[in-house]
Amino acid sequence: MPSTQELFKAALQGDLAYFKELQSCDVDSHDSWLKVTYPKSGDNLLHSAARQGHVHLLKFFHEAGADLELPNFDGKRPLHEATQAGHLDCVKYLLSQDVSVDCLKRADWTPLMLASTKQDLVVIQTLVNFGANPSLRNKDGWNSFHLACREGFLPIVEFYHKYRGDLWDTVSKNGRTPLHTTALHGCYDVTLFLLENCGYSVDVKDSCGSTPFMDAMRSGHVNVGQLLLEKQQANIYEVDNVGYQALHQAAQAGHTESVKYLVETKGVEVDTPTTAGSTALAVAAKEGQLAVLEILLGAGANINSVDNKGRSALHIASGAHHAACVEILLQRGADITPDVAGNTPDKLAKKDSIVEMFERHKAL
Structure with missing residues (x-):
């Protein structure tokens, strides 16, 4: 049987001819090379093919008897890999074979959650059409909408909100809303969308007592902070659990523009x-x-x-x-x-x- 390195090199390159020849020359043991895993990650050949977008290899391996649902050491299945890499053909093929659309990898991440960290709306729509549940939460309490808000790609946020209008009403295990997340990461367009379309209370606090306005200031996103003041009338003097105002947080983080805005513009x-x-x-x-x-x-x-x-x-x-x-x-x-x-x-x-x-x- 070929070495593990040789097998994975061929899978990486999408070399279907190599595997067909291997199968024809090694009829008695082809089942064994299909089950070979990479020592460090636990990946099998299907993980590699899905990650590289080689749908022809996925079909070949599956027809040869490989299990499409086997996880690697991180709990990732081929669907996780194809989704994360944005390979739509692989995603569609795997789903057509009735793999679990909401399978969990380590830390309870579904394929849809991984897709939500990217900017490929079509992959997300495909997963949802096959029944993926965007309200599921990972180990940290984040759902797919929350993750999409962090990335700041408005079309995906709009899609989720249209599909399920209640997804915005969620908090992570440390009490952070999607609005906190967009403010922290400076996602202006998504912050505006949330303020205009979702029912967040003014100065909603996380478990540390931080508000979205505080998050914007301590991250140096003055434009987002201004938006929260204008659209939500955020309290510029609100304090967290240890009595820090936005000024203290901005000073701690060293964001001079936030400090100047608070002191010189807002007094x-x-x-x-x-x-x-x-x-x-x-x-x-x-x-x-x-x-x-x-x-x-x-x-x-x-x-x-x-x-x-x-x-x-x-x-x-x-x-x-x-x-x-x-x-x-x-x-x-x-x-x-x-x-x-x-x-x-x-x-x-x-x-x-x-x-x-x-x-x-x-x-x-």
Whole structure:
């Protein structure tokens, strides 16, 4: 019998003549090579043929006795492979042979879910016509509509909504709606569609307390944030479970355009504290977001504001070893005063370069 590598190379290339010759020359053992699997993935020859779009091989293997439903180590069947790769002929052939249209791979993904991460509407329509259920949820609680919204391809979202008008009313296991997802990924057209055609409540929150507006801002999608303000009257001051507003989240992520929009265009108060007492300045200092730090200072942020433990942005930047942030804070006149535990910012410095920075500052 040929080696595994030889068999899969022929399947990869769609070499039907090779397999016909193999079958005719090896009548007694052809059943064994049909069952060969690739050691690392557990793929069989049908997986390879479906992935490459070789429908003629799928037919040949099936007629020779191969099982169209055998999964690989990831639980994927040939239909998963054909769907994910967008090979419509393979998808149609497999479905015509009555394979399970909603078969599950690892993490409970159906072929329709995989198709929903692409932009091939015809494949999705074909699966649905054969009975695929778009309301099924994967391990994380996402249905096919939710996945399509993440990808931001409007024709597929419109198709799902027309087919099943209730699919929008779903949340993932961490409480995230499709509207959260489109905002996070900056899918403007799909966000607009959802706002105009679905019944999401204003500032719907996920399990962390984040709203779609917060997601848009912390991802730097100002245009989507504006859309949520205009179409849904989102609350720009809404807070999540730890008291973060959109400004805190944008500062943490380092999205300067979001920070500028919130502070300069919308006039958001820069020194509003979180539940722990941290201002956006301290949040930016913790993450080493130097550009955000400078924007906030330019907008009048209190450089010496402290959190519930008496720590200033200088404490935070020093303890997090962000030398550039320490330097700008010292240059702008930040105080070297102790927190409630008696620690001054310089005592939290571990890097020699930051220690030297404090020593130079004290010597002035």
